[in-house]
Amino acid sequence: MNGENTSQKNYEILISRQQLASWVEGLRENFQLIGPVGVKDEAEFREVFSFDEINPGYRSTMLPPGKTFLLKPEEEILSFDITPEGPVAKEPPLPHQKRVLFGVHACDTHAILYLDKVFLGAFPDPLYRARRENTLIISLNCRAVTEFCFCHLVGAGPFLKAQSGYDVLLTDMDGEFLVELKSERARKLFRIEGRPPEEKDWKRKEEMELELLKSFSKDFRADGLREVFLSRPDHPALRETAEGRCLSCANCVMVCPTCFCHDIYDETRVSRTGIKRMRRWDACQDYSFARVHGGNFRQERQARLRQFVFHKLDYEGQFGVKGTVGCGRCIRWCPTGIDLTEIAKEMMK
Amino acid sequence: MPFSSGEKWRPRAGFFKFSCCTGCGFELAYFQRSLEDTLKSFDFAFFRLASSSGDFDSLLDLALVEGTVTEPFQAVELKKIRKNSAVLYAVGSCAIAGGIPAIKAGGLELEIEKRAYQKKLYRLTSIRPSVLGDYVKVDGCVRGCPPGRHDLEEALVSVLLDRKPEFIEYSVCVECKMKGNICLLVDEGLPCMGPVTNAGCGALCPSCHRACYSCFGLMGQANIPALKDKFRQLGLSGEEIERRFTLFDGLKLKK
Amino acid sequence: MRKNPYVPFKAAIRGIRRETGDVSTFLLEPESGLPPGAPGQFNMVGYPGVGEAPISLSRVPMEGSDLLEHTIRAVGRVTYFLSAFRQGDEIFLRGPFGRGWPVNEAGGKHLVLISGGLGLAPIRPVIQMSDKLQARRITLLHGARDPGSVIFKTEFRHWRKKGIDVRLTVDEPGGGWRHHAGMVTEIVRELQIRPAETVAFICGPEIMMRFAADELFLKDVPGSSVYVSPERRMRCGMGLCGHCQHGVWFVCKDGPVFSYPELKGYPDALF
């Protein structure tokens, strides 16, 4: 198929930083632009008004871009008007804001693909779906990793290998940017003349990745965990970490880009004029998370920590991929530095 | 049924105060957003702060009780309130955890009393501070010092709708993260009590760059030793750590 | 456009049967026709301003009946609230959700139904459709705490008439109790079965499901012929909120009915 070949070539273009900047800024005409902005030594995804605000060399953010912008921390999923005939359900207006999420790292892109499996499965969530459809995802290969990162061990980075489910993949080639267009709409939006990448550029990209791979410090074997996990669910490594260090504060879950758990609750005011059915990020580390009449399936702190560790590192059967993308946020933001990879290593010993 | 019929049931409520700053009572009056509706929805049979004519012995659908029990007569009153009330919620850290009035329980109480009174000391009838739950069954806790909006509203709504309340039961960190604050404990090494403190305030302190001082009290199953360890690693002395955990939860930790 | 799965539909209460002190069966007529439903599935049942709770279908819509039923024990926020409802009131439902009992597997087999307490509620639709199952034999083993907490009491006679072997037991028998006294597991033990031709559906407290299954395994019933329906906290019923996760499963959408081997080995459970 001749046509496809030629166009495929055009899907990969090298452009200058300046060109990228003006393209991205141009997108603002129709899209709200969200990108990583440096805040102290951390970055944060927020709305930006010019490309200069964006820090393309950022290493990580506390809150993940996908979960934060696609599954908001808290939102109304339904409301009820109180009428003489009783409450009448009202759907919230679907979000229509068109958005660009710029600079999404490989791990966070994988996390969005994971969230898709949850929220676009048998029962698609209308709000998530609307946001997802309205959001252009411009991914960005990492140029630096943090001491907490382990994406390389779980196949989620540092360079993005997924071929679909997002729109653009950028690689910072020291001043020039390699642009790989991954969706039809990206192809429509991207009309910049650039230089087609040559063999040496691809090679350079490969080298960059190899170089980057050397800078990871985390190291554990992710396969073979299943047997250990299921045979020793009360392994001392889990027990001791849970009792000695875990605060049940749920920071790990909150910052996790794939943690999708949420609570649903009805908010009613004293006036009783209307009711909002809300959803809010929830966490399996909360002691009430698995409580039912007559008991709590994860009454013990150890059980809750185990749920997190197993769900991230094992339970691949759930969606066919691991629950972790190796972003390292749960390690970075755990007040006592609990490290699921260390727990796994301990258990594998 | 609460919504389908036009007629509105006006539950009879009482607000009672023991030893405290009356802040919870005021929080109800600070409740601008819902004050008017609250006054219209409830028949306040007893609310000393707002009315000079209450009937202490009235039978109630809802009793809200603030304050720590620090006098024998309060314990007697509390039992009476309990007997008269279908639902009794403890309101505020004083009533739930002891709060500020219970700091005293952490020291030599007579010494502490002596510093405030010399002559009158022998006439005082103060007893060791204790929480409502020590004397009566409490149907729910509206936490905070002062209580947060959500739980306060939930307490009132639960009675209006005649259903069980669902109060917030997770850490301040959860609210802090949802606000997107960079963690003070992790990033700056400030001794923040957020990880063990029950949420409900909206993570006020961390949002204004201050370490949480646990005014909402410890959450259920708080891992106290683990956070103490963490504070030790940050270089806090044993005394400094102890103080942080006994500001609002002195009673729980003494036991 | 697809339907928003969070939007509940209304159902009018056409009748209420008091089963025990805190358990009532609600006969419900949905506002907009009867949704399909299979034995073992559940609805998210609730009321705006209160919340929702997963409740099994205790009767699935069948020919000749235009009502569905839920049998609910008042234990918490939603269930207490609903316990004050009267005939004519409306409640809100979403569903049905989940994978129900594999009723097709009963064909030609000895179907052993084992339930404890309220666990009989999701089993009841299986009994109601027993004529269609083409089971060789159906035995119901039901246990309750005491005679006063046996639900569906008035129906046992009818079920026996349909040819179902109903055996009852209570932990604490009182005056006048003519059936077995003791745990369900004991009457399971007494059961004569041919293991290879047996399929069992079990629902009740987790510990009871575990021991009942063990009794069957002692009789050489293969694990894959034993089905259980565990309870978990649920908020959405559709595999989104995550509360019901058990190992790799979402109890709400992958279950609530599982074959025993599917659950075996995961922590936080007794299986």
Add this chain to the structure above:
Amino acid sequence: MKIKIDYLGRVEGEAGVEFEIRGGKLRRLRINIWEPPRFFEGMLVGRSFDEVPDIVARICGICPVSHMVTSIRAIEKAIGFEPDENVLLARKIMSYSQIASSHLVHLVMLALPDYYGRSSFMELLPGEEALLKKFIRLKDVFNGITAAFGGGRALHPVSMVVGGFTALPDEGRIRGLRSGLPAAGEDMMDVFKTVSALELPDLKTDSELVALSEEGGYAVNKGRISSDMGLDGEEEDYERLFHEKEVPYSNAKKTAVRGRGALMVGALSRVSLHPDRLSESARKLALESGLAGKNKNPFYNIRAQAVEIVHFTEECRALLDKVQSGTALPKLRPKEGEGAALTEAPRGLLYHRYAVDRRGVVRKADIVTPTAHNYLGIEENLRRLIENNIDKPAERIRLLAEALIRAYDPCFSCSVH
């Protein structure tokens, strides 16, 4: 005839009144403040200097800001720290907005029913629905200001600490707060009219009017001690000028001017001692309301409060124009020392004094609240009021007595701390 009010409603905290009229003479009159003691002065010892503001805030749910500001200033003096100008501005905004909210609560919810012959504000509804709405709106504005500067809540604010503020609202927020004030000014004039239309009982007293005084301003967060009888001194002179005494029948202590006697503190003292320091429109209202010129009728306190709200609304507006957002909180080094501070809480003069050791641990704490300052005067003037009305029916006397005590806007929670 024995009159006993076991507990007084619509005041903050718990107290009872008891007196007996026999043969046309008043015998035995006591205000028994049975609010249980919480021993703040005792339990503060051993706590760290930076915890003090958070602890003392809990003395009172209606004037936490006053206790915080006063303790913060005393401690800053003790450790030898001086905050910058912007911090002082922000603290003023906190205090002013809190005084306005506190006065509003007193005027509308606590005092007003007395003049309508009702026992609670709820009973004035639905007739006074408009007033309730204005009250809620106004309170929203002032609480909003306290909350914005206080880190998110007006009651027990969190961002105000020893040394300054952990964060201040950003400019947009400040502008937003500022823009709510003109409408508040209008609402306030309506409340003012309602209050000034109330017919106040006549009562001549000889309590010494005491308030802080500051050159070029209306003293709130600091100032010299001043009175209509020539009292004058620094904060450090407080203990020389005043005298505190324990009361056998009450958990609160009584304070008097040394060598003289009862004093009166609060809005009335502030307004009538320093009407010239009020904003122009507030000054005019004060003159029209008969407040200037050493008015010593405590019933007029509610008018003075109304005048003050007008004043503080304007002052807040001016300060919001001046205050800067953003802060860099200095790292404080504790050091051994002692410090005393006086401020004007909504209800009057508030005194805090602390001694801290070199690690910053409190070794001594002393707190005297406005109601403790007023206690002696309330009792004396209550006696006067009853004697003036001794031939009236008992119920009338009881109501007058309650109204007088409420006019002082006493805070019994504060007075027993």
